[in-house]
Amino acid sequence: MFRIETIIDLDSKYGFNLRSLMDDFILFVKNDKEKIESFFKGDLDVRPQSSFDILNTLFSKTANAINSLNNIRNQLLNYDYWEIFEKIEQIKESLYTMKNGDKWARSSKIQGRYTKNQSVNFTLKENQTIENLVRTELGSNNFQNDWFVVAINNRLREEDYDNLGGTLIVAQIQRSRIDSVVSVIDQSTIYGNDIHKKFEFVDSDILYLSNSDTFKQTCEILLSLNKNDNPFFPDSGTNKTLISGTNINSLQLPSFFRQLYQTFSQEDSVSYIQIIDFKQEQDGLFVKIKIVSVLGDEEERDVNL
Amino acid sequence: MPFLNQSNPIIQRYKRLIDTLGREGINALYPNEIEIYLLSLELVSIDSFGFEKSIDYFVFPVNPSEINISKPTLTNTKKSAGGVITLDSETFVPFKIRIQGNFGTRFRFLIGKNQQVDAKSIIYTTQNGVFSKEQMFKRTFANIPFSPQVKTGYGSFKILEAICDKSKAVNNDGVPFQLIFNNPIFGHNNIVKVKNFNGSLSTQRNRIHSYDLELEAVAPISRKERIWHLIRDTSLKSLGDKMSILSNDLQIGLNQTIIA
Numbered sequence: 001m002f003r004i005e006t007i008i009d010l011d012s013k014y015g016f017n018l019r020s021l022m023d024d025f026i027l028f029v030k031n032d033k034e035k036i037e038s039f040f041k042g043d044l045d046v047r048p049q050s051s052f053d054i055l056n057t058l059f060s061k062t063a064n065a066i067n068s069l070n071n072i073r074n075q076l077l078n079y080d081y082w083e084i085f086e087k088i089e090q091i092k093e094s095l096y097t098m099k100n101g102d103k104w105a106r107s108s109k110i111q112g113r114y115t116k117n118q119s120v121n122f123t124l125k126e127n128q129t130i131e132n133l134v135r136t137e138l139g140s141n142n143f144q145n146d147w148f149v150v151a152i153n154n155r156l157r158e159e160d161y162d163n164l165g166g167t168l169i170v171a172q173i174q175r176s177r178i179d180s181v182v183s184v185i186d187q188s189t190i191y192g193n194d195i196h197k198k199f200e201f202v203d204s205d206i207l208y209l210s211n212s213d214t215f216k217q218t219c220e221i222l223l224s225l226n227k228n229d230n231p232f233f234p235d236s237g238t239n240k241t242l243i244s245g246t247n248i249n250s251l252q253l254p255s256f257f258r259q260l261y262q263t264f265s266q267e268d269s270v271s272y273i274q275i276i277d278f279k280q281e282q283d284g285l286f287v288k289i290k291i292v293s294v295l296g297d298e299e300e301r302d303v304n305l
Numbered sequence: 306m307p308f309l310n311q312s313n314p315i316i317q318r319y320k321r322l323i324d325t326l327g328r329e330g331i332n333a334l335y336p337n338e339i340e341i342y343l344l345s346l347e348l349v350s351i352d353s354f355g356f357e358k359s360i361d362y363f364v365f366p367v368n369p370s371e372i373n374i375s376k377p378t379l380t381n382t383k384k385s386a387g388g389v390i391t392l393d394s395e396t397f398v399p400f401k402i403r404i405q406g407n408f409g410t411r412f413r414f415l416i417g418k419n420q421q422v423d424a425k426s427i428i429y430t431t432q433n434g435v436f437s438k439e440q441m442f443k444r445t446f447a448n449i450p451f452s453p454q455v456k457t458g459y460g461s462f463k464i465l466e467a468i469c470d471k472s473k474a475v476n477n478d479g480v481p482f483q484l485i486f487n488n489p490i491f492g493h494n495n496i497v498k499v500k501n502f503n504g505s506l507s508t509q510r511n512r513i514h515s516y517d518l519e520l521e522a523v524a525p526i527s528r529k530e531r532i533w534h535l536i537r538d539t540s541l542k543s544l545g546d547k548m549s550i551l552s553n554d555l556q557i558g559l560n561q562t563i564i565a
Contacts, residue, residue, distance in 0.1 A: 026556050040541060104544055
């Protein structure tokens with residue numbers, strides 16, 4: 001725990017406002033944090049502008065304070081100063097997290113509002129009405145009333161669409177909970193961006209993959225994951241000893257498949273997997289697996305058991 | 306109705322799969338079309354992360370003499386003044402399974418008994434001499450098995466009894482064990498609860514321990530819950546909670562009295 005005297009000392013000696021910064025932060029957490037969280041989670045329809053203003057001001061004040069402390073760092077020889085510095089850095093970090101809260105909430109953005117549902121683009125077909133779209137594509141039973149929610153969300157006026165079709169409509173479908181990606185969920189961002197498994201630098205940045213390549217790499221990693229490979233979750237993955245070193249009569253395929261399904265069930269971007277075929281080539285046993293993503297993309301892989 | 310001849314591509318494909326995978330493999334691939342005459346019970350422990358650890362895996366070395374499944378439809382039908390009302394449900398309806406038989410007297414080789422168990426779960430297994438749920442937590446005396454893989458009819462009977470007994474226990478994380486019944490004879494894989502385990506021996510069938518096992522399927526294994534807990538500390542709520550903790554720390558720090 002830091003000492004209050006150290007803050008008073010810093011404020012008076014160097015003209016900082018660390019005490020008022022901390023007070024402001026406490027007030028922000030008390031009054032505004034909840035509003036911003038609710039907005040990002042989609043519980044609040046109207047953007048709490050004043051809370052965002054306070055967040056931005058507080059963030060720049062904290063950044064300035066850290067810069068100022070950095071400038072006099074050679075004079076801060078006492079351990080007490082370190083504790084203060086650490087607290088100010090923690091404040092900056094948590095404010096930064098709150099600024100990016102939409103990504104941590106894994107919400108989707110539609111017309112300036114956040115929602116827990118997933119936004120999907122539809123194009124109106126010829127002679128298709130919005131009622132029809134709501135009934136057939138979104139599966140609404142109450143389509144005669146629900147269509148105007150879609151129309152309002154898309155800010156459609158009557159003259160914006162006609163029976164020739166072709167109007168782009170952003171509608172929301174319910175999606176399952178997403179944990180494994182930190183992003184605003186919009187179409188393929190549900191796959192996330194992963195670092196290339198061969199770690200390297202390109203153009204003075206770490207090489208990372210696009211959304212669709214991330215999905216392919218995820219499939220590859222999960223298929224080749226053995227038990228105990230992942231030091232954080234050693235039980236994740238399959239146990240290849242169920243297959244290798246045994247003969248046909250004692251192959252424990254049901255157990256192996258169960259482990260495979262369980263491994264894939266941890267990945268939010270995968271909807272389901274299917275085992276398509278088996279083949280034996282010389283002394284190798286290969287299984288062909290189809291992995292279907294939540295967006296309907298398919299990947300087919302041959303796995304050597 | 307003509308038979309498919311041997312050069313038919315479907316027959317050829319079936320033969321190729323039989324040669325490479327055997328019947329068990331084909332059954333694992335196409336469980337609703339090709340059956341296999343094999344039954345197994347698997348006792349599974351689930352840790353706090355939701356991962357399964359197999360404890361005992363028992364493939365019946367001799368198939369039972371009789372197996373029955375009874376699937377009630379549980380539709381509630383009522384006659385009302387205007388017509389008939391039926392109440393249906395789209396969720397799983399539990400059903401009963403009854404298995405009767407014996408394992409004979411000879412030594413039998415139990416398949417699938419060696420590779421499954423990991424180091425954390427071995428303290429619960431029959432391989433380690435644990436044959437009852439009381440023994441799982443209070444070990445006073447360990448019976449080292451004569452052989453973990455080769456069992457007499459009586460030995461197989463005891464494993465079956467042990468699995469049924471241990472299925473009612475909870476593990477160290479406080480999560481109940483799950484008993485999975487793989488029944489490719491009928492193409493069912495279910496989580497089951499043991500309703501009744503009957504053992505019998507009579508002078509008419511000397512030295513042959515017979516069992517009569519009543520199970521109730523409570524869920525298909527495909528409907529098990531997904532593992533949500535893997536990345537639990539990165540939700541906006543938990544990050545917001547960390548912010549509140551920091552704010553509390555600061556508040557306590559700022560409210561300190563100044564020591565003159």
